[in-house]
Amino acid sequence: MSRIRSAIVIGGGIAGPVAAVALGKAGIEATVYEAYQTTADGVGGTLGIAPNGLDALAxxxxxxxxxxxxxxITTMVMxxxxxxxxxxxxxxxxxPSQLLVWRPELYRALHDAAAHHGARVEYGKRLVAIEQRDADPDADTAGGVTAVFADGSRASADILIGADGIRSAVRSLIDPAAPSPRYVGLLGFGARLSAGSVDPGRIxxxxxEMHFVFGKRAFFGYVLAADGSGGWFANLPRATSMTASEARAVGADEWLRVxxxxxxxxxLRTVDLINRTDPAEFITVGGMEDxxxxxxxxxxxxxxxxxxxxxxxPSSGQGASLAIESAVQLARCLRDLPYPExxxxxxxxxxxxxxxxxxxxQRTNSDKAAGPVARVLRDLMMPIAMRLMNPESFSWPMRHHIDWSAPVTPAGAPGAAPLVSVASSSA
Ligand SMILES: Cc1cc2nc3c(=O)[nH]c(=O)nc-3n(C[C@H](O)[C@H](O)[C@H](O)COP(=O)(O)OP(=O)(O)OC[C@H]3O[C@@H](n4cnc5c(N)ncnc54)[C@H](O)[C@@H]3O)c2cc1C
Incomplete structure (x- = not known):
């Protein structure tokens, strides 16, 4: 078992740049390898960074x-x-209040901060294979891991961290039987509204506040500033999933009509926000998954x-915040414990x-896709449940604090799985 000095981080979304900065703080040199040439992944909608995400960033x-x-965002109104x-x-x-942020702006802020902290990011590097080797004291060679990229280049370090998102190649490389994303029964859409798009006299x-509408046939969320700018998202129940590219092929005008x-x-005047949407600002997510x-x-x-x-x-509003938390907690563990402990x-x-x-x-997704009977029950029960429930049952995910300076002690967790060499990616 040994202390880690260097790390390869696959994926420059949210977890990747945070991990690189946190590892640097823990004395481990990290380089991020991102598949695309840019920081944004083409899905330009809004994200909420919850108090626990802000705490982990700090x-x-x-x-x-x-x-x-x-x-x-101080209040969510349903x-x-x-x-x-x-x-x-x-x-x-x-x-603190959660912060609503446009995804490309969040990615930019994270990448700028990572650069400021000296973390290296290499773009256009799509991981396709991983090779691992044990230390060999007889041959005097150290153990390590090598990432192989689609362009034929390679990079080596003590460990490799898969921060490559829901369709992770790293996940399938370390476990070919790993589960695939599950469609949650809703298609996702959104749009940004520029100033003057909506007459504040009408809405x-x-x-x-952020406003949510459990509509008869679909779910809607929006924010609107006094100058008529803002953004909205919609979740549309659909029996079968569509990939983002299949959904995009349908076209913005057709989806806006649907x-x-x-x-x-x-x-409600939600339809007004849809009517005022510039098709060029329309975002098609495709099937929502977990x-x-x-x-x-x-x-x-x-x-x-x-x-x-x-x-x-996305219904949890926690994916990005949990990604940040995990990046920071892993860095603390690597700071204080030998790998694989x-x-x-x-x-x-x-x-x-x-x-x-x-x-x-998943429970929220069911409320969003409620049929006629479930809708009546939901509308009856939700106000009562909200009054009776301990507010902690909603807020506990946000009450998570990371004390960077607290030493990490080993958990009684099961031992690490053995080393494997994996030849190719299924991604
Ligand atoms: C419509 C929508 C709304 C959402 N709303 C919220 C919200 O309000 N609040 C919230 O907290 N979360 C939200 N989420 C979830 C949130 O976006 C994710 O949980 C978060 O982005 C996860 O961060 P990540 O770094 O793990 O993955 P990602 O942000 O997906 O980053 C993964 C990166 O890895 C790169 N990559 C992939 N494969 C490879 C490879 N083979 N080689 C190299 N690089 C690779 C990708 O290009 C990408 O840049 C939402 C998600 C969606 C789809």
Missing amino acids: AAGLGGIVEPVGTP RNGKGRRLASLGSPAGL DPTGS LREAFADDR IPTVPTWHRGRVVLIGDAAHATS AFATYEGMRRDRVERIIKMA
Whole structure:
């Protein structure tokens, strides 16, 4: 067992740059390898960074980087399609507001911060294979791992971290039987509205609230500033999934028509926001997905973080924040423990928490796709449940604090899986 000095991080989304900075803080040199030539992944919608995500960023020394590009959301207001207020959830006491941020702006902020902290990012490097080797004291060779990229280049380090998202190549390389993403029964859409798009006389600006509508046939969320700028997203129940490219092939105009129709019976002005959408600003996500459990988080010198290990559907509003938390916790484990103990301890710290949040999001997905009977029950029960429930049952995911300076002690987690050499990627 040995201390780790260098790391390859696959994926320059959210977890990757944070991991590189946190590893640097832990004295481990890390380089991020991103498949694309740019920082954004083409899905340009909004993301909420929850208080626990902000806390984890601060633990990595990245406090304050989201604030300049984020809009604070103090309250989430939920209505049904008839305009009836079902619930309103304020920020949990004592915690900062979550920040709503456009994904490309968040990626840019993370990459700028990573560069500022001296973390290297190489673009256009798509991982296709991993080779691992044990130390051989007889031949006096150290153990290590090599990443092989689609362009034929290679990179070696002590460990490799898979931060390559929900369709992780690293996940299938360390466990060819790893589960694939599961469609949660909803297609995702969104749009950005530029200033002047919407007449604030017709729809009230939302201020620091985010508004959600459980419509008759689909779910809608939006924010609107006083100048008529803002953004919205919609979740449309559909029996079968579509990939993002299949959904994009349908075209923005057609989807906007479908969505107008889906919300036509709701007594809210949401349709106005759809009508005012510039098709060029329309975002087609495709089928929304999660992975309830990933059995193998680490094998030999390779470990997973972020969506690669724990993909929650967007309904949790926690995917990015959990990705940040895992990046920071893994760095703490590697700072204080030899590998592979560090990997087992990291998994022991994280697995229950992330899988519980993935399950919570699944319940929200069912509410969004409710049929006529379930809709009546939901509209009856939600206001009562909100009144009776302990607010902690909603806020516990956000009450997560990482104390960077606290030493990590090894968990009684099971030993690491043996080393394997994997020849090719299924991604
Ligand atoms: C529509 C939508 C809305 C969402 N809303 C929220 C929200 O409000 N709040 C929230 O917290 N979360 C939200 N999420 C979830 C959040 O986006 C993810 O949980 C988060 O992006 C995970 O970060 P990550 O770094 O693990 O993966 P990603 O951000 O997906 O980054 C993975 C990176 O790896 C790269 N990559 C992939 N394969 C390879 C390879 N073979 N070689 C090299 N690089 C590779 C990709 O190009 C990408 O840049 C939402 C997701 C969606 C789809």
